[in-house]
Amino acid sequence: MLSASGVRELYPSPPASGDLPAVRRRPPEAVARAIGPREACGVCGVYGAPDPGSPGGGAAAKVHLGLYALQHRGQESAGVVASDGRGVQSRKGLGLLSEAIRERDIGDLPGHLAIGHVRYSTTGSGRVQNIQPLVVEYAGGLLAVAHNGNLTNARALRRRYEERGAIFQTSTDSEVIVHLMADPAYRARPDALACALGELAGAYAFVFLTPERLMAARDPHGFRPLCLGRLGRGWVVASETCALDQLGAQYGGEVEPGELVTIGPEGIERGSFAERPGRRAHCIFEHIYFARPDSEVFGESVHSVREALGRRLAADAPADADIVIAVPDSGRSAAMGYAAGSGLPLERGFIRNHYVGRTFIMDGADARSSSVELKLNVVRRVVAGRRVVVVDDSIVRGNTARSRLGLLRRAGAREIHLRVSCPPIRHPCYYGIDFPTREELIAANRSVEEIRDFIGVETLAYQTVEGLLSAVARPEDYCTACFTGEYPVTVGEDMTKRAMERS
Numbered sequence: 001m002l003s004a005s006g007v008r009e010l011y012p013s014p015p016a017s018g019d020l021p022a023v024r025r026r027p028p029e030a031v032a033r034a035i036g037p038r039e040a041c042g043v044c045g046v047y048g049a050p051d052p053g054s055p056g057g058g059a060a061a062k063v064h065l066g067l068y069a070l071q072h073r074g075q076e077s078a079g080v081v082a083s084d085g086r087g088v089q090s091r092k093g094l095g096l097l098s099e100a101i102r103e104r105d106i107g108d109l110p111g112h113l114a115i116g117h118v119r120y121s122t123t124g125s126g127r128v129q130n131i132q133p134l135v136v137e138y139a140g141g142l143l144a145v146a147h148n149g150n151l152t153n154a155r156a157l158r159r160r161y162e163e164r165g166a167i168f169q170t171s172t173d174s175e176v177i178v179h180l181m182a183d184p185a186y187r188a189r190p191d192a193l194a195c196a197l198g199e200l201a202g203a204y205a206f207v208f209l210t211p212e213r214l215m216a217a218r219d220p221h222g223f224r225p226l227c228l229g230r231l232g233r234g235w236v237v238a239s240e241t242c243a244l245d246q247l248g249a250q251y252g253g254e255v256e257p258g259e260l261v262t263i264g265p266e267g268i269e270r271g272s273f274a275e276r277p278g279r280r281a282h283c284i285f286e287h288i289y290f291a292r293p294d295s296e297v298f299g300e301s302v303h304s305v306r307e308a309l310g311r312r313l314a315a316d317a318p319a320d321a322d323i324v325i326a327v328p329d330s331g332r333s334a335a336m337g338y339a340a341g342s343g344l345p346l347e348r349g350f351i352r353n354h355y356v357g358r359t360f361i362m363d364g365a366d367a368r369s370s371s372v373e374l375k376l377n378v379v380r381r382v383v384a385g386r387r388v389v390v391v392d393d394s395i396v397r398g399n400t401a402r403s404r405l406g407l408l409r410r411a412g413a414r415e416i417h418l419r420v421s422c423p424p425i426r427h428p429c430y431y432g433i434d435f436p437t438r439e440e441l442i443a444a445n446r447s448v449e450e451i452r453d454f455i456g457v458e459t460l461a462y463q464t465v466e467g468l469l470s471a472v473a474r475p476e477d478y479c480t481a482c483f484t485g486e487y488p489v490t491v492g493e494d495m496t497k498r499a500m501e502r503s
Contacts, residue, residue: 041132041148041432042070042239043226045115045207046247047214047263049234060091060109062231062247063116067097069246070239072292073148074118077131081144083211084111088142092131100131112234115209117146120434130170133209138182140192144209147174148239149224149432152202152491177206193217194260194273202489203283203431205255207237213264220274221281221488222257223431223479225297235263240295254299281479281488284468285433288422289330289393300473303333308471309421309463310337310391317461318342319417321387325349327404328376334421335391344389349382349408376404384412394422395451396435398442402455409456416457423465423483424448430491435482 044066046059060082067078078100079092089109093100097118117132133146151157154173161179162168168175180186180196189195193208193215203223208215216237218226229236229249236249244251255261258274282298283290293303310333324344326335329352339346353375388408395401405416424443429435438444442451452460465483469475481487 041120041146042067042073042118042243043115043146043148043205043207044070044117044238044243045146045209045214045216045236046231047113047235049112049231049236059112059114060106060116062236063114064097064101064106066236066238066243066247067116067118069243069292070118071097073239073290074120077119078117079131079133079146080106080109080114080116081133081135081209082109082111082114083142083209085113085211087211088135088144088209090133090135090144092128094128094131113209113212113214115144115146115207115214127171130172132172132174133207134170134172134175134178136169136178138178138187140181140187142211143178143181145174145177146207147172147177148205148226149203149219150430151176151200151204152430152489153200154202157199176200191273194271197260197273205239213262215263216255216261217273218255218257218259220258220276221279221479222298222477223281223283225282225286225291226255227296228252228255228261235268237261240291240297242292242295245294251296277488279488280477281431282477283431283433284472284478284480285394285422285429285482287472288468290433293330293333298472298477305471306330306333306393306421307337307340309468310334310339311341312337312467312470313391313419313421313461313463314338314341316464316467317419319387319389319419319459319461321389321415321417323347323349323382323386324389324391325383327390327392328352330393331391331421334393338389338391338419342389347379347382349379349388349390350404351377351379353377376407378407378411380411383408385414387415387417388413389417389419390457391419391421393420394425395420395442395455396425397440398451398454405455405457417459418452418455418457418461420460420462422463423468423480424451424462425482427482427485429482430487431479431481431489433482 044063046062049062060080063080075096077094078097081088081090091101091105115133119132133144135144151173154176157176166179177196180199181192186192186195197217204219205224205226206217225239227238227241229244229252231247231249236244236247238244241251257280258272258276260271260273262269286297287302287305291297291302295302324335324339324346326332328350408416425441426444428438479488
C-alpha cells in the first residue's frame with residue numbers, strides 16, 4: 001500500500017477466513033493494560049553491511065534479526081525500512097515480530113541500509129498508523145524515523161504546527177520531529193536535524209534513515225539507552241548490546257547523551273547537538289526490568305546490577321525461610337543475588353510457558369489472573385510445605401503479583417515472603433515507560449502493610465532507594481522519579497497515553 005507520503009509500505013494481508021480458527025484477539029493496548037508495566041520500545045539500524053547471500057544486500061535481514069533480540073522491549077507492532085541509495089521500502093505490522101513481518105517480505109527489501117522498530121506504545125494507541133518506523137517524504141527528501149522514549153513537549157509542538165495548518169498522520173509524539181525538520185526555519189540549514197533535535201524535551205533515542213544515510217541521536221539527559229557497534233566494514237546502532245551480540249557486531253560504546261551520529265558514504269561523523277545538562281538521568285528501570293540480563297546498558301552489566309540488588313535486599317530484608325525462587329524472567333538475576341546473600345538454596349518454583357503470545361489474553365475482569373495462569377505454572381514438589389522467598393522485580397498495580405502468589409498458595413506453599421528488588425512505585429513515568437496514572441499505582445495509595453494484606457503473603461519488603469542506587473557505579477547519573485517523584489525534566493502538560501488522540 002502507499003503511505004500518505006507516497007512511499008511504498010507493505011502490511012501483511014489478513015488470512016483467509018478458512019486459514020485459521022476463529023480467535024478473538026484483544027486490541028494491543030487492551031493487552032498491555034492487562035499485563036502491568038509496558039516495555040519501552042526497541043530500535044535498531046544497520047549501515048554498510050551487505051550480505052551477498054541475501055537478496056538486496058541484506059541490511060534489512062540484519063535489522064530484522066537484531067529486532068528479535070529486542071523483542072522484549074515491545075510486542076505491539078514492528079517495522080523495518082530499507083534503502084538501496086535511491087528510495088526506501090518498508091514492511092510493517094501489528095503484533096510480535098514474527099506475526100508483523102513475514103520472512104519472505106524481509107528478503108525482498110533492497111539495500112545496504114536499514115532501520116527497524118519494535119513498539120509498545122507510551123504515546124498514541126496501537127493502531128496501524130502509529131507503527132514505526134514512520135516514513136515521510138517532504139521538501140528535504142525521504143525520511144524514516146524510529147523512536148524510543150517520550151517527548152514531554154510534544155503536545156505544545158504539535159499544537160504549534162497544527163495552528164499553521166500542518167496535517168499529522170499519527171497520534172504519536174515521534175511525528176513532531178518530522179514537522180520540525182520540514183519547517184523552513186530549519187530545513188535550509190546544513191544542520192537541520194541537529195536544530196530540530198534541539199527543540200525537543202524529554203526522553204528519546206532516535207534512529208533516522210535517508211536514502212543514503214543512517215543517523216542516531218540520544219537526548220541530552222541520556223534517559224534511554226542507545227549503543228554503537230562495528231559489523232565488518234559497516235555499523236550497527238541498537239537499544240541494547242544484546243542486539244549487537246545477535247548480529248556478531250563488536251561493541252563500540254554508547255551514543256552519548258546529546259550526541260548525533262551520522263553514518264554515510266563519507267564515513268562516520270559524531271558531534272553534539274545540545275549542551276549537556278548539569279546531570280545525566282539514565283532510567284534505572286532499564287536495569288530493574290526492561291533490559292535483557294545479557295545486555296550492557298549505560299556502561300554496566302544488567303545481570304550484575306540485578307544480582308547486586310538481590311544481595312542488598314537479602315542483607316536489608318532477610319526472611320526465615322527454606323528456599324528462594326524467582327518470578328521469571330526479570331526476577332531471576334535478583335533471586336540469584338538474594339540466595340547468595342542469604343545462604344538459602346535457589347530453587348525453580350515457577351515455570352514459564354514461552355509459547356503463549358500476549359495477544360491471546362482473554363477479555364473480562366479476570367484477564368490478569370487468566371494471563372498469569374497461561375504463562376506461569378508452579379513446580380508443586382519444590383514449594384509444597386515449604387517457606388518460600390519469592391523475588392520479583394516490581395509491583396505496579398498489585399493484581400498480577402496477587403495472582404502469581406495465589407498460584408503458590410494453591411500449590412501448597414506453607415509461607416510466602418515476597419521481596420521486591422526495586423522501591424515502591426509511587427509516581428508515573430513521563431520518559432518512556434508506560435506506568436499507569438498515580439491513581440492506579442498500588443504503592444501510591446496503600447502502605448506496605450496494606451499491600452502485603454492485598455497480595456496475601458506473610459511478609460513483604462521492598463528495596464530502598466539507597467539500596468537501589470548502591471547497585472550501580474554512578475548513582476548520580478540515574479533517574480529515580482517513579483520512586484521519589486523528583487523529575488529531572490519538567491512536565492507541564494497532559495502526558496497520558498492518549499493525550500494526542502482526537503477521540
